[in-house]
Amino acid sequence: MLLVYTHKITPRIKFTFKHLCTRILGIPVSFTTKIETFIAHDSFKMSYTKQPLGKEIFIRSHDLLFEQGLSDPDLNITNWGDTKCFFFNGDKSALPYDIFAASFYLLSRYEEYLPHVKDEFGRYVAKESLAYKYKFLNQPVVDIWAYKFKAVLEQHYPDHEFKTRKYSIKPVIDVPSPYDFRLKGLMRTFGGTLKDLFAFRFKRLYYRYVVLFNLKRDPYDTFKYILNKQKQSKDRFHFFFLIGDYSTYDKGISVHRKDFVSLIKSVADYCVVGLKVSFFAIENKNVLNEEHKRMESIINTSLLESRNSFSKLNLPDLYRNLVELEVQEDYTMGYVNELGFRAGTCTPFFFYDLDYEVQTPLRINSYHVIDSALLKYSSLLDKKEKLQHIINQVKQVNGEFVPVFHNYTFSGHGRWKDFKELFNIILDSTDHDK
Template structure:
């Protein structure tokens, strides 16, 4: 067990030390404000305060973990060996930055509570983040910093055996609409027909009716292929089905359609199924509860995971609504248009409510790549290179890679050509271990 001496034990301090020490490094941690207890401890120990006590591992503390509420914190990012960090704390500290304060700033999403410019959907943009502005969005810095801290502990305690993490994957399959043409109803089919004619999309019009009359396979119906892929790996895919009402933003399948319900049940036999909360459910807890109960009735078990439509978050309201409904996991956090680590980590972490100053039971899996981001690169070779780079960053710290693909990504559309191969790369990356 690691004993941490500090001048004040706060909820923030407990939260970030338990994440870094226990969840990332596998070390149990406890805290003391009593010097005598600290001196008597005969195993791993460190001090986290303003002055070093003796020759122990010492990290000079920044004020953020001892504060309450939000303040205008000055952030100066510096190069640090193979990465970057902030909250520089001088040469006397065992490590030159307060990685615990910096990790808390990123994990709590402190910057998203501060004034910023949202995009057209009201989302926090990658370009507004400190990670994007200072060029470390592509690295899971919290995990990198934790491993640097581990190195210092190993030098001080060479006989101590640390537990080893193993690289893993958690593929997300986002399903905003299970079918492109099927089960759309008379009105929507008529509207699609008129639109195809108006835009002279005669080929699409032809395919629309070939699918409707059963002569062609619906291009979005790739579920058999994905389930076959699931059978080839031990890592569970996580499907998020949209079952909310049709709206300006959400154009899914009516959840009252028996064939759609049957599809969700079939997928749930092989993969984990969560709720893709509709755009209006994000703002209205009554709608969210209705969708949760509807999904639970379909999968015949408690709903544990959710993900928001358009990857839209309203901090902290979105997460408080999930906690109220006893949803345990969220997979919304990430950037639609940028590859990287929104919270600076490739490990799951708990939601810390900055308004109430409390750690909650809601766990996040921040996704690191959405399929759309790979469309920015033109050749398949370039896409592979980008994918390899981000997976390699996760492998360096034995983290968990979380990509988001859509059901239509596996269609034969020219736009998504080569994406099956990219998905295979992800599955193979885990098998290499």
């Protein structure tokens, strides 16, 4: 048990120390404002305040973890060994930066509450982030900082045996539509046929009718392949099915189609199944409630996981709605056009509501690679290198790697030609069977 002395115990302090110390390093942590309690403690201890009490491990605190609401903190990002950090705190401190305040800034997504430019879908984009601007998006800096703190603890307590985590993966399969041509209904099939004709897409038109006459498998229908991969893997896949109504943004299959419902049920026999929240449900609580009920009636159990359409996040409203519905895990935190660590970590963490200053029970599994972001690299070699770099970053801190692939990614058609190979690299990156 690590005892932390501080002049004021705040929800921000508890949230941040528990993520770095307990979730990343496996060290239980408690807090005190009483000097006599701190002095009497004869095991692990440190002070997190403005001045050291004695010769204990002392990390000089920035004001961020003692504030409420939003301010505009001065961020001076500088190099720190092979990584970067901010909130420099002088040479009296055991670490030259307040890694706890810096971690809170990234984990709470503080910068996403400040004024910023959104894209055409209303999303926060990577280019607006501190990590992108200062070139540390491709590092799980929060976990790296935690290990620097661990090195200080090891120096002071050389006899203590620290727990070590093991690198793991959590593959996500996103299903905006299970089929490209099947189960679309007469009007959509007719409309699609006309579009193909007017655009001279004769190959697609041919494929459409070959599939509709059951002469070939639908290109998006890759579920047999994925489930076979699941049966060979000890890491459970997490599927997210879109069951919202047809709209400008979401063009899935009607949930009234029995074949679609049967597909979801059959996948749920082997994998974790969650809800892909439709574009309009992200903004509309009533639509979200309806989709939540639909999915629970299909899987016949409580809905525990969700992921948003288009990876759109409107903080903090959507997360608050998920908390109210008792959804336990979310997989939306990430960037669709960039690889890397949006929240600076590869360890799941809880959503901290900056407006209410409270840690919620919603666990955030930020993803680090999405198939669409790999498309910007033209050659297979480049894709492999970029993917392997992120995997290596996660491995170095024994974190949890979360990749997002779509069902159509495994079709092998066109731009998705080599993506099965990339997925295999991810599955092979764990050493379960070695």
